[in-house]
Amino acid sequence: MFYYALRLVLSPLLRWLLRPSVEGSGRVPGTGAVIIAGNHQSFTDQFLLGVVLRRRLTFLAKQEYFTAPGLTGRATAAFFRALGQIPVDRSGKEAARAALDTALQVLDRGAALGVFPEGTRSHDGRLYKGKVGVAAMALRSGAPVVPVAIIGTFQAQPKGRRLPRRVPVTLRFGEPLDFSRYAGLEEERLVLRAVTDQIMYAVRTLSEQEYVDVYAAEARGAREAAAAAA
Template sequence: MYYQLFKHVLLGPGLKVYYHPWSEGLENVPKDGAAILASNHLSFSDSIFLPLVLKRKVVFLGKAEYFTGKGVKGAATRAFMEGVGTIPVHRGGGRSSEAALRTGMQVLDAGELLGIYPEGTRSQDGRLYRGKTGVARLAIEAGVPVLPVAMMGTDVAQPVGQKVPSRVEIGVRIGEPIDIDAYRGRQDDREALRELTDKVMSAIQKLSGQEYVDRDSAQYKRALAVAERDARAKGDA
């Protein structure tokens, strides 16, 4: 109910009129049945504009922190994330990663579209970073196609820290399904998972035109934070 209300009444119509988002490759999205939409991640608003151009509902896995905020802002954020079809998951390794994968499998087992950002977090500089292998494991275990997706312009419309997207050209490119037949039954094979994940990221890069960086995005963000902290410390010295 929340999803339909947000998309067709509260949010969607106004966004379509104001931003006029364009799309390519919508014919690649199956009319029914489960599939994974593996997208680059440039902005918070990626999870808004991707579902906006699709007829089918997309379920995203989102960090649990979006659902635990306090006060009016926290309640508004929680209602919004529920409204756009986001399921909270705890980020991190070990049990948290396994829980996220189990949640994703439940979505796929229900025959729905699952939206995933293989980079794991938003790009800080517009480049495309190495994907995490969860997308490959889910695709192999569920036996579903992976559709590469390129979000275009959302980083310009809503950079990190900006609350409301600016009015710029925003687009969505969806590529042809990636064949996973050669990987069936290999969900526990690390080499197979990395190979398929890299294939997904390569397809996203071709759609988006981004520079590819063979490095974990979260590690890069932490390195930036440390560098900024050290720079401030030197400035205060």
């Protein structure tokens, strides 16, 4: 109930503020398990996807949204829990396994799961290397993956900006990707990497972003270290 009530409130606001243009939303199956995998440039990305798609989306959200201290932290945690979001511990592969299992339960119910394979927002608007969790979910569940490019939200609300600018954005959905030929190979690291790279290539083709073959968190850390040294 809270999800649909929030969408009712956010829809006119985001449509007025960001004027989203939507291309190819009919490529998202109307029923059955599906993974929506997109680039991640802004805090507003998941809300925009929730507004423009008819289906309810459950997202993987960073654990910090659920563990921040103080009154604001508790309010944020309650907000994301009410939306049914899944906390992800990003400290390592083993730490994220519980979130992966919960995500698979969502897909087993025939629901739609939203994933940002980069793992964090881009700090410079470029597209970064995807983490293989999205491939593991696709292979273990058998769900198709619909790539989506979210264009313009970095200009509207880059990381660190509290309120978005009034900038038009585009959400461009690609054809569903079927990885059923890899069934049973979800423990093969090279297969997971190949599937993830295919998903990221589809997103890159839709978004026309510059691609950087390193993880976003590592690139941001290197940048911050260089700035501190200077």
